[in-house]
Amino acid sequence: MKRIAVFPGSFDPITKGHENILRRALPLFDEIIIAIGKNDSKQNYFSLEQRKTWLGQVFDKEPKVKIETYTGLTIDFCKKMNATYILRGLRTSADFEFEKAIAQNNKIMADEIETVFILPVPELSAINSTIVRDIIRNGGDASPFVPHGIDLKK
Ligand code: ADP
Secondary structure, rough: OOOHHHHEEEEOOOOOOHHHHHHHHHHHEEEEEEEEEEEOOOOOOHHHHHHHHHHEEEEEOOOOOOEEEOOOOOHHHHHOOOOOOEEOOOOOOHHHHHHHHHHHHHHHOOOOOOOEEEOHHHHOOOOOHHHHHHHHHHOOOOOOOOOOOOOOOO
8 A cells, every 4th residue: 555645734835844844754655745725714925826836846856745735624635635644743842732632633533544743853943934924024035944946035
């Protein structure tokens, strides 16, 4: 059976933290589906198309990586894609508490799906998309925080 993982998130925008987690997870799986969650109640900064384009650019040389969008529960999307793993990054203890509740409840709802966590390398653990957006809104240079070649101009 193919080991397929879903890496869900907003990726608004993709950061070096996301990239690090995904690249290190690649040897563990046959396929990783980056799944951009579409949530009507969440106001995103960059358009879905833009976020998808950047993810495609960063991973265009990785045949194992696919990029999709989804609505609804992540476990339902996993079932639709025949994925039996959910990939998440753990930056902080706050992430841990939040992720623990989601992963344990997902396990109750879908026992066949395992959540796998990867810790970022220390120099990337302070990066998050919210900070990147704040830098951009205030006219700063966010390029040190995003993958090489990403042009953040809206
Ligand atoms: P969400 O909106 O669900 O928080 P994000 O797009 O912010 O989604 O993140 C998707 C995943 O990437 C989450 O598991 C998050 O913990 C992880 N992640 C984001 N930034 C980093 C980072 N700097 N280091 C490690 N993991 C990260």
